[in-house]
Amino acid sequence: MVSTYLTFDLVNRDILKSLKQISGQTTVANDTKYYQDNIGKVKSVDEFLDNYRLYSYAMTAHGLDEMIYAKAFMKQVLESDLGDENSFANRLTDDRYKNFAASFNFASSASDTAVAQSGGQMDELFETYDQTIAAQEEQIEDDTRYFKVMLSETGNIKNVDEFLRNERLRNYLFTAYGIDGRYYNYTAIRGVLVSDPNDPASYYNTAYGGNLDQYNAAKTEDTELTERLSLNGTVPQLQNSITLGQEKKADLESQIAAKQAELDNGGDAAVLQPQINDLQTQLTATNNLLQEDQNKLTTQQTRLDELNARLVPVDQTAQRRAELAEIINGTKADAAYLGVMKALAEDFNFNADGTVPVGGAVTEDKLEAIIAGFFNKQTRVTHAEAMFNQQLFEEKIATATNVTDITSDPRLLKYIKVAFNLDKATVVKSTIEQILTSDLDDPNSYANKFGANNPQYLELAKAFNFNTDGTVAAGDAQTTLQSSRTRDYYMSRWDDKQESDYEKAVRFYKLDLAAVKSLNDFLSSDAQTSYEFALTAVGIDPSSVSKLTVKNALKSDLSDPNSYIYKLKDERFLTLARLFNFSKDGEVTAPVLAQSNSAITNVAKDYILRQTRFLEGDELEAKKKKAQEEAKYYTDTIQRIDSRDELLADRKLLDILLISKGIDPATITNDVLNKAFNSDLSDPNSFVNSQPDKRLAQIVGTFNFDAKGDVDRSTAGRAQNGGEVAATQSLYVRQLLETQQGEENAGVRLALYFQRMADTITDPYVILGDEALMEFFRITFSLPSEIGNMEVDQQAKLIEKKLDLKDLADPEKLEKLVKRFTIMYDIENDTSATASAASILGGSSGGISADTLWALSQIRMG
Structure with a gap:
C-alpha cells in the first residue's frame, strides 16, 4: 500500500495539475458551467435555496455539503448581517458559515438597502468636492498670476493678435468681462481692442x-x-x-x-x-x-x-x-x-495696428480692475482673491485721506468687515463709518456705546486713526502695527464664512439625499440645492448643462460601453454617475462596491485578529487600538474604490488586505499584485491561479472588477459578485480534490484540508471547533481519542503545549507538520505502512523499533 505521505506529496507537489484534472472531469465541468451561467440570474435567497444544483454546488465549495439538507438554518446564515456581532452567522463558532454568507449578497438584499448614495459614495462626493474646489482655486491663482505677468508693462504680449490667440489669456479676459466664449467673434473683439473710443471713425x-x-x-x-x-x-x-x-x-x-x-x-x-x-x-x-x-x-x-x-x-x-x-x-x-x-x-490701449504701446496694453489701475472683475465672476472667494484684496487694501489705506476712500469701495468695505468679524447683513456701510470715526475717549461715541455687546466694534475702532469728521492725513490712517494686525485678522478669517457655509451644506445634503427615492426626486426643484452641490463637486457648472443630459447620464449602464454616458466623452459625468445608484428606470438601487459589505467586514475583522493574536496585556491593547484604526481606514476607503487601478495605487490598503489573509506584505511585490489582479480567475492557467499560494486567488476573488478593471455594476442585485463566483468555483474544485483523495485515503484528505485551513487558525479554539482539524492534531501528536472528554480549556492548553500556532505561518514548518501527520496517520491506521514512514524519516528501508516509534510520536514541532 502506498503511504499517506507519498500519496499526499504526489497530489501536493503539482497541486495545479491535480486541480486541473478534477476540473476537467465531465460532471465537474458541467456543474461548474451551470453555476457560472445561472448564479447571476438568482435574485433572492429563497430562489437560491430552491435551486438544488446551485445551492449544493456552493455548499460543497465551502465544505458544508453535510448541511445541504438544513435550508432553514442556511437561510438564516445567508441573511446574517456580518457587520453585526450578534447576527446569526457571527454567533456560530464555525467560520465556514460566516465565510459562506460573506460570499453572497443576500444579507443586503434581505432588507431595503437601495439608496441614491451610500455612506461611502457620499463621503467620496464630499472628498471630490474638496479636490475640485482646491483644483479650481489653484487654477484661478495660476491664471491670475499668468494674466498679470503677461499684461504688465514688461509683459510678453507684443500685439493684440498674440493676446487673443492665447486661449488662457482670452478665457480670463472673457470671464472678467462676462463674455460668452461660445459666441466669440475674433474680428469684433480685435476691432474693439484696437479702437480709440474718442474717434468716431473707429x-x-x-x-x-x-x-x-x-x-x-x-x-x-x-x-x-x-x-x-x-x-x-x-x-x-x-x-x-x-x-x-x-x-x-x-x-x-x-x-x-x-x-x-x-x-x-x-x-x-x-x-x-x-x-x-x-x-x-x-x-x-x-x-x-x-x-x-x-x-x-x-x-x-x-x-x-x-x-x-x-x-x-x-x-x-x-x-x-x-x-x-x-x-x-x-x-x-x-x-x-x-x-x-x-x-x-x-x-485697453492697443495701437490701431494692434501693437502694444509704451506703457503696456492696459494701465496698472485697469489691470487691477480687470482682475477684480474676474474675481467678481467667481462663485467663491479664493486664496488668490484674498491676496488680491490684501494688496489692494494696503495700497488704498496708504493714501487714504477720508474714511469714504475705504468705505465707498465695496471690495475694501468687505475686507474690513471680514477682517474684524463683522461680515453680517445687519452691519451696513454707515455702521462701519460710525465705528471708524468714533472718539474712543468719548464714552458716548458710537463704538463705546455699542462696544460692550459688540467687542469687534472697539477692535475695529482701535485699528484705524480717522478723525471724528472722517478725515485723516495721507499715510496716517493706520500705523505699521495696526496694518499688520488687520492683515493677520483678514488672512485668518477670509474663508471662515465659506467653511461654515460648506459645513451647513454638507449637513443639508445628507438630510436631503435621505429623502431621494428616485432620479426624478433628485432632479426636482425640491432637491435643487443638493443637485447643484453634486454637480459642482465633480466640476460641472449646473447652469451649463441641461437636467435631461444629467438624467440620461445617471440612468446609463456603466458596464455598457455603448451607453449614453460614454457618448458624452466627459469624465466628469462618469465620476458623477459612479457616485449614485440609479437604475435605467430611474429607481434607486443597492450600491455595487468593489467588495461586498460582508467581505469588507471580514477583512477588517481578520486584520485585527491577525495583528493581535498571540499578544497579551499592554502590548495587546496597543496593537489592537492601532489595528482597529487601520481596519477603519480599510472599510472607509474600500467603499470609495471605483477601479482596479485605484486599489493597486493604495499600497496601505493592499497591505491590510494581505495581512488579513495571513500574507506578509513584504513578500508580495507591486508587480505580483498587479499581475494577480489582472488575472482571469476563470482561467486555471492565469497568473494568479498558477501561484503556489492560493490565498492570492482568494483575495482577488473577493473583488468585483470587470475585464476593464472598473467595478462591475452590472452585478447590482445579483446573488454573487463576479469575483465571488470565480472564488466559489475554485473552492469547489479544491473540495472535490480533497473529497476524491479521501475516498482512497482519508489521511490524504485530512492533510490537504489542514494545509488549506492552517492559515485560518488563530487560537486553539479554532482547532477545537473543527472536528477535522482536531483529528489532524490528535493523530499528529499520537493522542488518544479520549482527549475529547477533557474540559475544553484543558484541551486548549494541551494544543498550546504541543503546537506553537505561530509555526503555521511558516511554510517550511507547516510542511514538516503535515509530513509528521501523514507518518503518524499510517502508524495509527495501517501498521504495514510503518516501514514506509520510517524510510521517509530515516532514509532507509530497514525496520523501526517500538522505542523509535514512541520517540517519533513525542516529537514537537520546533
Missing part, C-alpha cells in the same frame, strides 16, 4: 458705439419724459400747497394780532398768553412748511422748465415715448454686450 464707434449711444440716449430721454410727467403733477400741487399755506399763515397772523390786542386791553394773561403761544407755534410750523414747499417748487420748476426747453411738447409725450420704446426694445437684448464692447475699447 471700429467700436461704427460697429457698436452708435447703437449704444442711441440706446442710452433713448433711455435717458424716456426717463426724462417720465420725470416731466411727474413734475407736471407735483408742481401744481406745490403751488396749491403754497397758496393754502399762505392763507393759513395770514389767518394765524390775524388770530395772533387779535389775541395780542385783547391782552393789551387788559385781558386775562393766564388765558390769552398760552393761546397766543400755541398760535405762534402753529405759525412757525406753517412758515417752515411754506419755505420747504417754496424750495421744492423752485427746484422742480427749474427742472421742469429745463425739460420743457429740451423735450417735445407735452401733448406729444405719448407718441415720443412709443418711438423711444421701439428703439429701446430693439437694442435691449444687445445692451449688455454693447456695454462690454465699450468697456473693452476704453480699458
Whole structure:
C-alpha cells in the first residue's frame, strides 16, 4: 500500500495539475458551467435555496455539503448581517458559515438597502468636492498670476493678435468681462481692442458705439419724459400747497394780532398768553412748511422748465415715448454686450495696428480692475482673491485721506468687515463709518456705546486713526502695527464664512439625499440645492448643462460601453454617475462596491485578529487600538474604490488586505499584485491561479472588477459578485480534490484540508471547533481519542503545549507538520505502512523499533 505521505506529496507537489484534472472531469465541468451561467440570474435567497444544483454546488465549495439538507438554518446564515456581532452567522463558532454568507449578497438584499448614495459614495462626493474646489482655486491663482505677468508693462504680449490667440489669456479676459466664449467673434473683439473710443471713425464707434449711444440716449430721454410727467403733477400741487399755506399763515397772523390786542386791553394773561403761544407755534410750523414747499417748487420748476426747453411738447409725450420704446426694445437684448464692447475699447490701449504701446496694453489701475472683475465672476472667494484684496487694501489705506476712500469701495468695505468679524447683513456701510470715526475717549461715541455687546466694534475702532469728521492725513490712517494686525485678522478669517457655509451644506445634503427615492426626486426643484452641490463637486457648472443630459447620464449602464454616458466623452459625468445608484428606470438601487459589505467586514475583522493574536496585556491593547484604526481606514476607503487601478495605487490598503489573509506584505511585490489582479480567475492557467499560494486567488476573488478593471455594476442585485463566483468555483474544485483523495485515503484528505485551513487558525479554539482539524492534531501528536472528554480549556492548553500556532505561518514548518501527520496517520491506521514512514524519516528501508516509534510520536514541532 502506498503511504499517506507519498500519496499526499504526489497530489501536493503539482497541486495545479491535480486541480486541473478534477476540473476537467465531465460532471465537474458541467456543474461548474451551470453555476457560472445561472448564479447571476438568482435574485433572492429563497430562489437560491430552491435551486438544488446551485445551492449544493456552493455548499460543497465551502465544505458544508453535510448541511445541504438544513435550508432553514442556511437561510438564516445567508441573511446574517456580518457587520453585526450578534447576527446569526457571527454567533456560530464555525467560520465556514460566516465565510459562506460573506460570499453572497443576500444579507443586503434581505432588507431595503437601495439608496441614491451610500455612506461611502457620499463621503467620496464630499472628498471630490474638496479636490475640485482646491483644483479650481489653484487654477484661478495660476491664471491670475499668468494674466498679470503677461499684461504688465514688461509683459510678453507684443500685439493684440498674440493676446487673443492665447486661449488662457482670452478665457480670463472673457470671464472678467462676462463674455460668452461660445459666441466669440475674433474680428469684433480685435476691432474693439484696437479702437480709440474718442474717434468716431473707429471700429467700436461704427460697429457698436452708435447703437449704444442711441440706446442710452433713448433711455435717458424716456426717463426724462417720465420725470416731466411727474413734475407736471407735483408742481401744481406745490403751488396749491403754497397758496393754502399762505392763507393759513395770514389767518394765524390775524388770530395772533387779535389775541395780542385783547391782552393789551387788559385781558386775562393766564388765558390769552398760552393761546397766543400755541398760535405762534402753529405759525412757525406753517412758515417752515411754506419755505420747504417754496424750495421744492423752485427746484422742480427749474427742472421742469429745463425739460420743457429740451423735450417735445407735452401733448406729444405719448407718441415720443412709443418711438423711444421701439428703439429701446430693439437694442435691449444687445445692451449688455454693447456695454462690454465699450468697456473693452476704453480699458485697453492697443495701437490701431494692434501693437502694444509704451506703457503696456492696459494701465496698472485697469489691470487691477480687470482682475477684480474676474474675481467678481467667481462663485467663491479664493486664496488668490484674498491676496488680491490684501494688496489692494494696503495700497488704498496708504493714501487714504477720508474714511469714504475705504468705505465707498465695496471690495475694501468687505475686507474690513471680514477682517474684524463683522461680515453680517445687519452691519451696513454707515455702521462701519460710525465705528471708524468714533472718539474712543468719548464714552458716548458710537463704538463705546455699542462696544460692550459688540467687542469687534472697539477692535475695529482701535485699528484705524480717522478723525471724528472722517478725515485723516495721507499715510496716517493706520500705523505699521495696526496694518499688520488687520492683515493677520483678514488672512485668518477670509474663508471662515465659506467653511461654515460648506459645513451647513454638507449637513443639508445628507438630510436631503435621505429623502431621494428616485432620479426624478433628485432632479426636482425640491432637491435643487443638493443637485447643484453634486454637480459642482465633480466640476460641472449646473447652469451649463441641461437636467435631461444629467438624467440620461445617471440612468446609463456603466458596464455598457455603448451607453449614453460614454457618448458624452466627459469624465466628469462618469465620476458623477459612479457616485449614485440609479437604475435605467430611474429607481434607486443597492450600491455595487468593489467588495461586498460582508467581505469588507471580514477583512477588517481578520486584520485585527491577525495583528493581535498571540499578544497579551499592554502590548495587546496597543496593537489592537492601532489595528482597529487601520481596519477603519480599510472599510472607509474600500467603499470609495471605483477601479482596479485605484486599489493597486493604495499600497496601505493592499497591505491590510494581505495581512488579513495571513500574507506578509513584504513578500508580495507591486508587480505580483498587479499581475494577480489582472488575472482571469476563470482561467486555471492565469497568473494568479498558477501561484503556489492560493490565498492570492482568494483575495482577488473577493473583488468585483470587470475585464476593464472598473467595478462591475452590472452585478447590482445579483446573488454573487463576479469575483465571488470565480472564488466559489475554485473552492469547489479544491473540495472535490480533497473529497476524491479521501475516498482512497482519508489521511490524504485530512492533510490537504489542514494545509488549506492552517492559515485560518488563530487560537486553539479554532482547532477545537473543527472536528477535522482536531483529528489532524490528535493523530499528529499520537493522542488518544479520549482527549475529547477533557474540559475544553484543558484541551486548549494541551494544543498550546504541543503546537506553537505561530509555526503555521511558516511554510517550511507547516510542511514538516503535515509530513509528521501523514507518518503518524499510517502508524495509527495501517501498521504495514510503518516501514514506509520510517524510510521517509530515516532514509532507509530497514525496520523501526517500538522505542523509535514512541520517540517519533513525542516529537514537537520546533
